[in-house]
Amino acid sequence: MKYYCKECQRRVKESTCKCGAPIITTLQEEEVRPFIQRLHKKTNDCRHLLSHCLSFVVIGLTIAIIGFLFYYLSFSRENVGGQIEYVVNTACSECWVSMVALIAGGVLFLVGAVLGIITGRKKRQILFDIENIRATSSLESKPVELIVVTWFKGIKKWIRHQIWLLKHKQPKA
Numbered sequence: 001m002k003y004y005c006k007e008c009q010r011r012v013k014e015s016t017c018k019c020g021a022p023i024i025t026t027l028q029e030e031e032v033r034p035f036i037q038r039l040h041k042k043t044n045d046c047r048h049l050l051s052h053c054l055s056f057v058v059i060g061l062t063i064a065i066i067g068f069l070f071y072y073l074s075f076s077r078e079n080v081g082g083q084i085e086y087v088v089n090t091a092c093s094e095c096w097v098s099m100v101a102l103i104a105g106g107v108l109f110l111v112g113a114v115l116g117i118i119t120g121r122k123k124r125q126i127l128f129d130i131e132n133i134r135a136t137s138s139l140e141s142k143p144v145e146l147i148v149v150t151w152f153k154g155i156k157k158w159i160r161h162q163i164w165l166l167k168h169k170q171p172k173a
Protein backbone atom coordinates (compact mmCIF):
# COMPACT_ATOMS: atom_id res chain seq x y z
CA MET A 1 0.00 0.00 0.00
CA LYS A 2 1.34 3.43 -0.91
CA TYR A 3 0.76 6.66 0.99
CA TYR A 4 1.51 10.28 0.28
CA CYS A 5 4.03 12.00 2.48
CA LYS A 6 2.27 14.92 4.13
CA GLU A 7 5.41 17.06 3.99
CA CYS A 8 6.82 16.55 0.49
CA GLN A 9 3.95 14.82 -1.44
CA ARG A 10 6.05 11.82 -2.41
CA ARG A 11 4.25 8.49 -2.87
CA VAL A 12 5.99 6.06 -0.54
CA LYS A 13 5.60 2.47 0.60
CA GLU A 14 7.64 2.74 3.81
CA SER A 15 6.48 4.09 7.15
CA THR A 16 9.06 6.89 6.90
CA CYS A 17 9.50 9.14 3.85
CA LYS A 18 12.86 9.84 2.19
CA CYS A 19 12.53 13.41 3.47
CA GLY A 20 12.53 12.04 7.04
CA ALA A 21 8.89 12.72 7.86
CA PRO A 22 6.84 9.87 9.33
CA ILE A 23 3.92 8.75 7.17
CA ILE A 24 0.50 9.79 8.41
CA THR A 25 -2.47 7.96 6.89
CA THR A 26 -5.19 10.57 7.42
CA LEU A 27 -5.23 14.35 7.12
CA GLN A 28 -7.00 16.74 9.48
CA GLU A 29 -9.94 18.48 7.87
CA GLU A 30 -8.16 21.85 7.66
CA GLU A 31 -5.10 20.22 6.06
CA VAL A 32 -6.96 18.75 3.09
CA ARG A 33 -7.28 21.93 1.03
CA PRO A 34 -3.62 23.07 1.13
CA PHE A 35 -2.48 19.51 0.48
CA ILE A 36 -4.68 19.19 -2.60
CA GLN A 37 -3.37 22.54 -3.84
CA ARG A 38 0.19 21.24 -3.62
CA LEU A 39 -0.81 18.10 -5.50
CA HIS A 40 -2.40 20.22 -8.22
CA LYS A 41 0.91 22.04 -8.58
CA LYS A 42 2.54 18.64 -9.18
CA THR A 43 0.08 17.85 -11.98
CA ASN A 44 1.03 21.19 -13.58
CA ASP A 45 4.68 20.08 -13.60
CA CYS A 46 3.54 16.84 -15.27
CA ARG A 47 1.66 18.84 -17.91
CA HIS A 48 4.77 20.86 -18.75
CA LEU A 49 6.84 17.70 -19.04
CA LEU A 50 4.15 16.14 -21.24
CA SER A 51 4.33 19.04 -23.70
CA HIS A 52 8.11 18.57 -23.91
CA CYS A 53 7.57 14.86 -24.59
CA LEU A 54 5.13 15.71 -27.36
CA SER A 55 7.76 17.98 -28.97
CA PHE A 56 10.25 15.12 -28.79
CA VAL A 57 7.77 12.81 -30.54
CA VAL A 58 6.97 15.33 -33.30
CA ILE A 59 10.62 16.29 -33.92
CA GLY A 60 11.64 12.62 -33.84
CA LEU A 61 8.98 11.70 -36.39
CA THR A 62 9.99 14.59 -38.66
CA ILE A 63 13.65 13.58 -38.60
CA ALA A 64 12.69 9.94 -39.26
CA ILE A 65 10.58 10.95 -42.28
CA ILE A 66 13.54 12.94 -43.64
CA GLY A 67 15.62 9.80 -43.07
CA PHE A 68 13.18 7.76 -45.17
CA LEU A 69 13.35 10.33 -47.99
CA PHE A 70 17.14 10.15 -48.01
CA TYR A 71 16.92 6.37 -47.99
CA TYR A 72 15.00 6.50 -51.28
CA LEU A 73 17.51 9.00 -52.64
CA SER A 74 20.33 6.56 -51.96
CA PHE A 75 19.00 4.05 -54.50
CA SER A 76 20.80 4.07 -57.80
CA ARG A 77 20.12 2.49 -61.18
CA GLU A 78 22.58 -0.16 -62.07
CA ASN A 79 23.03 -2.44 -65.00
CA VAL A 80 23.35 -5.98 -63.62
CA GLY A 81 23.99 -8.52 -66.35
CA GLY A 82 21.99 -6.63 -68.95
CA GLN A 83 19.08 -5.90 -66.57
CA ILE A 84 18.35 -2.55 -64.93
CA GLU A 85 18.12 -2.88 -61.16
CA TYR A 86 17.72 -0.40 -58.33
CA VAL A 87 20.20 -1.00 -55.53
CA VAL A 88 21.09 0.90 -52.37
CA ASN A 89 24.37 2.69 -52.88
CA THR A 90 25.94 2.45 -49.41
CA ALA A 91 28.89 4.62 -50.43
CA CYS A 92 26.82 7.74 -51.18
CA SER A 93 26.29 10.49 -48.62
CA GLU A 94 22.49 10.23 -48.87
CA CYS A 95 22.72 6.72 -47.46
CA TRP A 96 24.68 7.91 -44.42
CA VAL A 97 22.36 10.85 -43.87
CA SER A 98 19.39 8.48 -43.94
CA MET A 99 21.02 6.13 -41.39
CA VAL A 100 21.86 8.94 -38.98
CA ALA A 101 18.42 10.55 -39.40
CA LEU A 102 16.56 7.28 -38.89
CA ILE A 103 18.52 6.42 -35.74
CA ALA A 104 18.36 9.94 -34.26
CA GLY A 105 14.68 10.35 -35.14
CA GLY A 106 13.81 6.92 -33.80
CA VAL A 107 15.61 7.50 -30.50
CA LEU A 108 13.96 10.92 -30.01
CA PHE A 109 10.56 9.46 -30.83
CA LEU A 110 10.98 6.52 -28.43
CA VAL A 111 12.32 8.65 -25.56
CA GLY A 112 9.45 11.12 -26.01
CA ALA A 113 6.83 8.38 -26.23
CA VAL A 114 8.05 6.39 -23.21
CA LEU A 115 8.55 9.48 -21.02
CA GLY A 116 5.16 10.76 -22.14
CA ILE A 117 3.39 7.53 -21.21
CA ILE A 118 5.08 7.43 -17.78
CA THR A 119 4.32 11.11 -17.08
CA GLY A 120 0.75 10.80 -18.31
CA ARG A 121 0.17 7.90 -15.98
CA LYS A 122 1.71 9.81 -13.08
CA LYS A 123 -0.57 12.76 -13.76
CA ARG A 124 -3.66 10.54 -13.92
CA GLN A 125 -2.62 8.87 -10.65
CA ILE A 126 -2.36 12.23 -8.86
CA LEU A 127 -5.72 13.44 -10.23
CA PHE A 128 -7.29 10.15 -9.14
CA ASP A 129 -5.75 10.49 -5.65
CA ILE A 130 -6.93 14.11 -5.33
CA GLU A 131 -10.52 12.90 -5.70
CA ASN A 132 -9.90 10.23 -3.09
CA ILE A 133 -8.27 12.63 -0.60
CA ARG A 134 -11.09 15.13 -1.08
CA ALA A 135 -13.68 12.43 -0.36
CA THR A 136 -12.03 10.57 2.51
CA SER A 137 -9.10 12.74 3.82
CA SER A 138 -7.05 9.54 3.57
CA LEU A 139 -3.52 9.81 2.16
CA GLU A 140 -3.68 6.27 0.85
CA SER A 141 -2.92 6.04 -2.88
CA LYS A 142 -4.68 3.21 -4.68
CA PRO A 143 -3.13 2.39 -8.07
CA VAL A 144 -5.08 3.93 -10.92
CA GLU A 145 -6.17 1.58 -13.68
CA LEU A 146 -4.39 1.58 -17.04
CA ILE A 147 -5.63 4.14 -19.55
CA VAL A 148 -6.68 1.42 -22.04
CA VAL A 149 -8.99 -0.02 -19.37
CA THR A 150 -10.52 3.43 -18.87
CA TRP A 151 -11.01 3.81 -22.64
CA PHE A 152 -12.52 0.34 -22.90
CA LYS A 153 -14.99 1.10 -20.08
CA GLY A 154 -15.88 4.42 -21.72
CA ILE A 155 -16.57 2.77 -25.09
CA LYS A 156 -18.67 0.07 -23.41
CA LYS A 157 -20.69 2.72 -21.60
CA TRP A 158 -21.19 4.68 -24.84
CA ILE A 159 -22.42 1.54 -26.70
CA ARG A 160 -24.82 0.71 -23.85
CA HIS A 161 -26.14 4.24 -23.97
CA GLN A 162 -26.70 4.02 -27.75
CA ILE A 163 -28.61 0.74 -27.32
CA TRP A 164 -30.70 2.33 -24.58
CA LEU A 165 -31.46 5.27 -26.87
CA LEU A 166 -32.52 2.92 -29.69
CA LYS A 167 -34.84 1.00 -27.39
CA HIS A 168 -36.45 4.08 -25.87
CA LYS A 169 -36.71 6.18 -28.99
CA GLN A 170 -40.21 7.51 -29.33
CA PRO A 171 -41.77 6.81 -32.74
CA LYS A 172 -42.37 10.10 -34.50
CA ALA A 173 -45.99 11.07 -34.80
Ligand SMILES: [Zn+2]
Pocket residue numbers: 005006007008009010017018019020021
Ligand atom coordinates in the same frame (compact mmCIF):
# COMPACT_ATOMS: atom_id res chain seq x y z
ZN1 LIG B 1 8.38 13.29 2.43
